[in-house]
Amino acid sequence: MAKKVLKFGGTSVGTIERILHVAKIIKKEHxxxxxxxxxxxxxxxxTNELLKQSKSISANFNKRELDVLLSSGExxxxxxxxxxxxxxxxxxxxxxxxxxxxxxxxxHSNSRIININIKEINKFLSEKGVVIIPGFQGxxxxxxxxxxxxxxxxxxxxxxAKIFDTDTCEIYTDVDGVFSTDPKKIPVAKKIDKISYEEMxxxxxxxxxxxxxxxxQTAMMYNIPLEVKSTFTDREGTKIFDQENLDYTKSVTGVAxxxxxxxxxxxxxxxxxxxxxxxxxxxxxxxxxxxxxxxNISSDQKITDITFTIKRDDLIKTIEILKNNKDIKxxxxxxxxxxxxxxxxxxxMVSTPGITYKMFRSLAxxxxxxxxxxxxxxxxxxIIHEDDTLKAIKKLHTAFxxx
Amino acid sequence: MAKKVLKFGGTSVGTIERILHVAKIIKKEHxxxxxxxxxxxxxxxxTNELLKQSKSISANFNKRELDVLLSSGExxxxxxxxxxxxxxxxxxxxxxxxxxxxxxxxxHSNSRIININIKEINKFLSEKGVVIIPGFQGxxxxxxxxxxxxxxxxxxxxxxAKIFDTDTCEIYTDVDGVFSTDPKKIPVAKKIDKISYEEMxxxxxxxxxxxxxxxxQTAMMYNIPLEVKSTFTDREGTKIFDQENLDYTKSVTGVAxxxxxxxxxxxxxxxxxxxxxxxxxxxxxxxxxxxxxxxNISSDQKITDITFTIKRDDLIKTIEILKNNKDIKxxxxxxxxxxxxxxxxxxxMVSTPGITYKMFRSLAxxxxxxxxxxxxxxxxxxIIHEDDTLKAIKKLHTAFxxx
Numbered sequence: 085m086a087k088k089v090l091k092f093g094g095t096s097v098g099t100i101e102r103i104l105h106v107a108k109i110i111k112k113e114h115x116x117x118x119x120x121x122x123x124x125x126x127x128x129x130x131t132n133e134l135l136k137q138s139k140s141i142s143a144n145f146n147k148r149e150l151d152v153l154l155s156s157g158e159x160x161x162x163x164x165x166x167x168x169x170x171x172x173x174x175x176x177x178x179x180x181x182x183x184x185x186x187x188x189x190x191x192h193s194n195s196r197i198i199n200i201n202i203k204e205i206n207k208f209l210s211e212k213g214v215v216i217i218p219g220f221q222g223x224x225x226x227x228x229x230x231x232x233x234x235x236x237x238x239x240x241x242x243x244x245a246k247i248f249d250t251d252t253c254e255i256y257t258d259v260d261g262v263f264s265t266d267p268k269k270i271p272v273a274k275k276i277d278k279i280s281y282e283e284m285x286x287x288x289x290x291x292x293x294x295x296x297x298x299x300x301q302t303a304m305m306y307n308i309p310l311e312v313k314s315t316f317t318d319r320e321g322t323k324i325f326d327q328e329n330l331d332y333t334k335s336v337t338g339v340a341x342x343x344x345x346x347x348x349x350x351x352x353x354x355x356x357x358x359x360x361x362x363x364x365x366x367x368x369x370x371x372x373x374x375x376x377x378x379x380n381i382s383s384d385q386k387i388t389d390i391t392f393t394i395k396r397d398d399l400i401k402t403i404e405i406l407k408n409n410k411d412i413k414x415x416x417x418x419x420x421x422x423x424x425x426x427x428x429x430x431x432x433m434v435s436t437p438g439i440t441y442k443m444f445r446s447l448a449x450x451x452x453x454x455x456x457x458x459x460x461x462x463x464x465x466x467i468i469h470e471d472d473t474l475k476a477i478k479k480l481h482t483a484f485x486x487x
Numbered sequence: 488m489a490k491k492v493l494k495f496g497g498t499s500v501g502t503i504e505r506i507l508h509v510a511k512i513i514k515k516e517h518x519x520x521x522x523x524x525x526x527x528x529x530x531x532x533x534t535n536e537l538l539k540q541s542k543s544i545s546a547n548f549n550k551r552e553l554d555v556l557l558s559s560g561e562x563x564x565x566x567x568x569x570x571x572x573x574x575x576x577x578x579x580x581x582x583x584x585x586x587x588x589x590x591x592x593x594x595h596s597n598s599r600i601i602n603i604n605i606k607e608i609n610k611f612l613s614e615k616g617v618v619i620i621p622g623f624q625g626x627x628x629x630x631x632x633x634x635x636x637x638x639x640x641x642x643x644x645x646x647x648a649k650i651f652d653t654d655t656c657e658i659y660t661d662v663d664g665v666f667s668t669d670p671k672k673i674p675v676a677k678k679i680d681k682i683s684y685e686e687m688x689x690x691x692x693x694x695x696x697x698x699x700x701x702x703x704q705t706a707m708m709y710n711i712p713l714e715v716k717s718t719f720t721d722r723e724g725t726k727i728f729d730q731e732n733l734d735y736t737k738s739v740t741g742v743a744x745x746x747x748x749x750x751x752x753x754x755x756x757x758x759x760x761x762x763x764x765x766x767x768x769x770x771x772x773x774x775x776x777x778x779x780x781x782x783n784i785s786s787d788q789k790i791t792d793i794t795f796t797i798k799r800d801d802l803i804k805t806i807e808i809l810k811n812n813k814d815i816k817x818x819x820x821x822x823x824x825x826x827x828x829x830x831x832x833x834x835x836m837v838s839t840p841g842i843t844y845k846m847f848r849s850l851a852x853x854x855x856x857x858x859x860x861x862x863x864x865x866x867x868x869x870i871i872h873e874d875d876t877l878k879a880i881k882k883l884h885t886a887f888x889x890x
Contacts, residue, residue, distance in 0.1 A: 100543045137567060140503045142574040149573065152581050153566035156559040163556035164540060170552065171545040178555050182585050183630055227586055 087119040087209070087250040091219065091241035094128035095258040096315035097161045106315060107168035109256070110214055114174055119209045121248060123219045123241040124165055126157025147192035151221070151231045155181065158218030158237070166216045176214040179205060181229065186222035186240070188230045195230040197222055197243040206248070217244060235296035242299045246306045253308050255295055256315040261322030262287065262294050264486040265339040265477050272487040276337060277320070280327035280431045283337050284310075286463040290427040291342030300324070327431055335436035336428045336484035339477050343424045345375065346399040347455060347467055348392055350406070352415025355388040362411045363390065370405060372398045375425075376458035376467065387415075391456055393467055396421050423455060424473045427465040428480055434461045446483040450475050490522040490612070490653040494622065494644035497531035498661040499718035500564050509718060510571035512659070513617055517577055522612045524651060526622045526644040527568055529560025550595035554624070554634045558584065561621030561640070569619045579617040582608060584632065589625035589643070591633045598633040600625055600646040609651070620647060638699035645702045649709045656711055658698055659718040664725030665690065665697050667889040668742040668880050675890040679740060680723070683730035683834045686740050687713075689866040693830040694745030703727070730834055738839035739831045739887035742880050746827045748778065749802040750858060750870055751795055753809070755818025758791040765814045766793065773808060775801045778828075779861040779870065790818075794859055796870055799824050826858060827876040830868040831883055837864045849886040853878050 090110060097103050106122075113120050134153050138145040162178035169176035184205065188195035205215050219237025224230050232239050238255060245253035259267065260275050262284065267273040279287075281304030289297035294312055303310050303324065313321025353359055364374055378391045394402055399421055406412055433439050443464055447454060452475065456467035468476055481487060493513060500506050509525075516523050537556050541548040565581035572579035587608065591598035608618050622640025627633050635642050641658060648656035662670065663678050665687065670676040682690075684707030692700035697715055706713050706727065716724025756762055767777055780795045797805055802824055809815055836842050846867055850857060855878065859870040871879055884890055 100540055104544065134563070137503055138570060141507065141567060141571045144574075145570045146573040149566040149570040149581060152583065153563060153570070156562045156566075159559045159562075160537070160556060163552040163559075164544060167541060167548045167552040167556070168544045170549040171547075178552060180555065180632070229583070 085117060085119060087121075087248065088113060089121050089123060089241050089245040089248070089250050089253040090256060091123040091237060091254065092125065092165075092256045092315060093237065093258065094125040094130070096256050097124055097165065098128035100164070102315070103161070103164050104168050106256070107165060107172055107174075109315065110165075110169060111172050111174050114212075114214050121205070121209070121215045121217060121244055121250070122165065123217050123237055123244060124158055124161040125219050125237040126154075127161055130157040130160070148228055151192050151229045154231055155218070155221040155229050158220055162216045162218045169214055169216075174214055175212055176216060177208060178216045178218070180218060181221045182223050182227075184217070186217075186243075188222035188224055188232065190230075192228070193231055193233065195222060195224065195232050197232065197239065200244060200247045202248060233296075233298075235299075238296040238299035239302065242302045242308060242310075245308045246302065251309070253303065253310050254321075255310060255312045257294060257312060258315065259294065260314045260317060260319050261312050262292065262324075262338070264337065265481050266292070266341070269474060270477055270481055272481065274486060276322050278323050278325060279337060281324060282327055282462050283429050283431050284324045286427065286429040286460070287338050287340050290340035290425065290429065290463065290465065291344075292338070292340045334430065334485065335432040335439055336430040336486065337432075338429050339480045339484070339486065340427045340429060341424055341473055341477055343470060343473065344396045345393045345423055345425050345467065346396040346419060346421035347423050348394065348399075348402060348406070348417065348419045350390045350412075350414040350417050352387050353390050354413060355386050359413075360390065363406070366405050366409050366412070367394075367402060370401065372402055372405075376456050376465070378456050393423075393425070393456060420455070422470040423467050424470045425465050425467055426473070426476045426480065427463050428484060429463045431462050433464070440464060442483060443480065446479050447476060450479050452476050452479075488520060488522055490524075490651065491516065492524050492526060492644050492648040492651070492653050492656040493659060494526040494640060494657065495528065495568075495659045495718060496640065496661065497528040497533070499659050500527055500568065501531035503567070505718070506564070506567050507571050509659070510568060510575055510577075512718065513568075513572060514575050514577050517615075517617050524608070524612070524618045524620060524647055524653070525568065526620050526640055526647060527561055527564040528622050528640040529557075530564055533560040533563070551631055554595050554632045557634055558621070558624040558632050561623055565619045565621045569617075572617055572619075577617055578615055579619060580611060581619045581621070583621060584624045585626050585630075587620070589620075589646075591625035591627055591635065593633075595631070596634055596636065598625060598627065598635050600635065600642065603647060603650045605651060636699075636701075638702075641699040641702035642705065645705045645711060645713075648711045649705065654712070656706065656713050657724075658713060658715045660697060660715060661718065662697065663717045663720060663722050664715050665695065665727075665741070667740065668884050669695070669744070672877060673880055673884055675884065677889060679725050681726050681728060682740060684727060685730055685865050686832050686834050687727045689830065689832040689863070690741050690743050693743035693828065693832065693866065693868065694747075695741070695743045737833065737888065738835040738842055739833040739889065740835075741832050742883045742887070742889065743830045743832060744827055744876055744880055746873060746876065747799045748796045748826055748828050748870065749799040749822060749824035750826050751797065751802075751805060751809070751820065751822045753793045753815075753817040753820050755790050756793050757816060758789050762816075763793065765812075766809070767795075769808050769812050769815070770797075770805060773804065775805055775808075779859050779868070781859050796826075796828070796859060823858070825873040826870050827873045828868050828870055829876065829879045829883065830866050831887060832866045834865050836867070843867060845886060846883065849882050850879060853882050855879050855882075
């Protein structure tokens with residue numbers, strides 16, 4: 085008997101009508117004999133509404149209580165969906181974080197799932213019950229409510245798929261699947277039928293908002309077949325597989341972009357061992373994630389410039405640390421938060437020569453200045469001025485035959 | 488060291504500003520050295536919003552899931568209030584139904600609290616922590632979320648006051664206290680400074696919406712001093728005491744009314760033993776609560792009329808049962824849902840002669856027709872036409888020197 089995890093995002097359960105529609109999708113799977121565990125997000129807008137309320141009380145709202153607050157959103161969806169299924173004659177039950185329980189570790193608002201008790205749920209599944217689980221949350225060893233970061237319902241879905249050893253994990257969302265680039269910006273963007281975990285990981289961590297990247301990472305680690313598909317159409321979605329099972333005809337699979345980066349340049353930094361460590365250690369200690377780092381080749385003067393990018397939200401904090409830390413020595417600092425990161429991603433890139441050159445030339449043809457470059461085996465990212473974002477995506481999408 | 492339960496109703500926590508205000512009230516108590524356990528309702532309107540969502544899925548929404556749904560409301564308030572207190576520098580923590588736990592028994596949406604674990608909470612109180620508990624909910628022995636009926640936060644407050652043996656239980660609300668009648672309808676209504684449990688019980692079960700009646704009953708049973716007071720003013724509220732400690736100068740304490748009754752008359756019922764039982768047994772089995780019953784004295788014909796009142800919401804169901812049950816024999820049936828119940832309440836009534844006569848004469852002077860009468864030691868209720876409600880309250884309020 086097939087066993088599936090179906091995960092429904094915020095827009096998929098954004099209204100009562102949509103919850104009823106989702107109940108019909110689940111009923112169809114259930115009626116065909118599949119054992120279904122559904123993971124649900126909060127109704128769209130709900131988490132932001134709750135966050136806003138907490139922020140109007142304190143800019144630094146207590147993290148334990150924030151988790152109690154935010155977890156209520158998925159609880160509401162779970163109860164409504166279970167109630168809708170029962171109304172349709174399907175035996176169904178919501179299982180809250182503490183009822184299962186879903187055990188997590190790590191700090192509040194950023195926990196990781198470490199265990200899920202399967203006994204009661206497996207019993208219910210074997211009695212033809214449909215299980216509804218609120219995503220994004222769990223409890224800690226001390227019995228506190230925890231959440232696992234924004235978009236964390238994907239992580240719950242993948243963890244549940246792994247622990248219950250389901251055949252597949254289907255991510256229902258408001259788009260038809262994973263696209264070669266953002267279809268809202270570039271109408272010629274094409275839906276990708278099959279993609280590797282690695283590519284999906286790069287696309288989602290580089291700005292494609294279809295799936296949370298740490299969830300893709302977990303799926304890759306445990307080889308859990310994913311499928312991203314639309315709640316609102318019957319069209320085939322995007323299947324996310326092990327790379328070996330994919331046949332690559334194109335070197336580049338997609339173009340991603342994100343506008344949440346900022347660039348900092350430290351000029352006149354001494355070019356000697358340990359200097360870079362002095363700069364990045366205090367940032368790391370303050371949970372600031374440094375993405376790209378570029379260091380120019382030093383001339384005889386033994387001083388150099390270091391450029392790096394960070395999340396835009398961390399800019400003010402980063403500047404403060406750099407200014408106040410006596411171990412960090414430099415002549416001057418500049419920063420730019422009007423930048424965007426454009427990335428091309430493709431598992432076939434590594435075996436296709438000239439990709440880098442083609443990307444740089446394409447951008448040059450559009451007179452787009454490259455501020456920083458970062459590469460991996462399956463992606464190539466550049467930082468450019470924010471104003472050039474759309475022009476760059478369009479150009480690259482065409483240049484790599486994705487239209 | 489004083490230990491208090493402070494309970495805040497839905498309007499008291501209806502906005503973020505009000506939650507901040509409530510946090511200030513609690514901080515003041517806490518700073519003065521009192522150990523505080525605060526019980527909170529859902530933000531005003533929230534429970535109705537969730538109920539409406541469930542009803543748009545099913546008129547008969549699954550009760551287990553309804554409890555999961557509704558309990559989220561108080562969870563949100565608890566987290567926001569705990570966060571606000573922490574922002575004000577007070578050590579505070581929300582404790583959800585399952586974290587304490589609050590054990591209940593009985594059916595979903597209408598459970599009773601049977602036990603509350605005190606160990607962890609007492610430890611936290613002794614460490615100068617303010618405890619926030621969501622009202623209205625608990626868990627069952629099987630680990631399901633349960634709720635304890637509308638207005639159930641009062642019941643939680645009284646149960647917590649009892650089990651933690653607190654000095655007092657203060658019910659913060661949007662009015663200054665308990666009034667001699669509804670101050671929104673009758674401007675001359677006066678705040679009652681002191682009232683007995685029995686009178687409060689009658690007033691609240693007869694339509695005064697200040698406190699849930701089963702909570703008053705529990706307080707009476709365990710002699711827990713209550714105080715109903717305003718969240719928005721510093722005025723003294725109404726103290727609810729043991730009757731023996733009260734000094735009665737007035738025979739009648741208040742006039743209450745409710746508009747949620749309906750009247751049914753069965754004409755031509757056989758006047759023989761067992762007939763009344765045949766009528767009321769199936770109603771009771773269907774959870775329909777019969778309030779007043781009047782049976783006319785039978786003449787020689789051995790047939791009689793029976794009139795009784797029920798909750799207006801139960802009218803259609805009641806008529807159906809009476810029509811379809813073959814054991815219930817009568818010639819014709821009439822019903823009226825345009826009625827209201829007016830009650831005068833006072834612990835001094837029993838020792839004051841002429842109260843009944845005075846009430847009937849006052850209503851007669853206003854040409855108000857009495858459709859049914861019911862009496863107890865401390866209250867006298869009549870059913871009248873709904874249109875006469877205001878006229879009747881005004882007249883009785885004046886007649887019994889309450890203006």
